[in-house]
Amino acid sequence: MDATFWATIALFLFIGIVFYLKVPGMIAKSLDDRAERIRNELDQARKLREEAQEVLAEYQRRRKEAEKEAEDIVSAAEHEAALMVEEAKQKTEEYVARRTALAEQKIAQAERDAVNEVRVQAADIAVEAARRILQDRVDTKLAGDLFKSSLQDVKTKLN
Template structure:
């Protein structure tokens, strides 16, 4: 009995023990379980990836909606600001026009008052001058008649 024989016997016993203990089945089962775990993990990873892509798409859609809404708000604010500026400009122009018209009225009234005052002073001076001139030349009755006539004439011219 040489060493090759014993090595062969040991190998057969080893293979017999391995088969008796069902080691190939356990290895196969272990490998199948591991493959199933890997398959489940891959399926979970695929599902998570799809969910992440859906979330990304949803957030991108929400971001675009928010950007559009912000742009709409900015456009609305610009339009409102333009309208407010235009309205303020119109009100300013109306205010200036009213103030100008009021100033023109006041100037016109002041001119009329000044003209009337000058006329009144001229009448007073003319009456006084006429009285002094006629005081030395005419009697009281003539002076009174001239005075009344002059006053009536001036009144007629002023009206």
């Protein structure tokens, strides 16, 4: 009985004890449990990935909506700005037209006032010239007699 024989017997005894204690079943069960745990983790990872893709799709949809809303806001602001510019231009033109009309009215009034002033001065000059001419040519005694005579005529007509 040599060492090889005892080593073989020890090997068979070890294999027998291992099978008696159901070690291969425990190893298989342990591997099956680990495989199940890995499968569950893969399923959970797949679910998390799907949820992440749904969340990503939702955020992309929201981003697109926000971009469209921003474009709409910019478009509306540009349209409103164009309307404001047009309105300001129209109001400016109306203001200029009113100011021009007012200036024209003031110029016309100034012209009328100047013409009237010239007429008044011309009339004053003509009256003064006539007074001087009459004063030089008319006798004061004759003028006084004419005045008294005219006064008598008026008194008789009034009575």
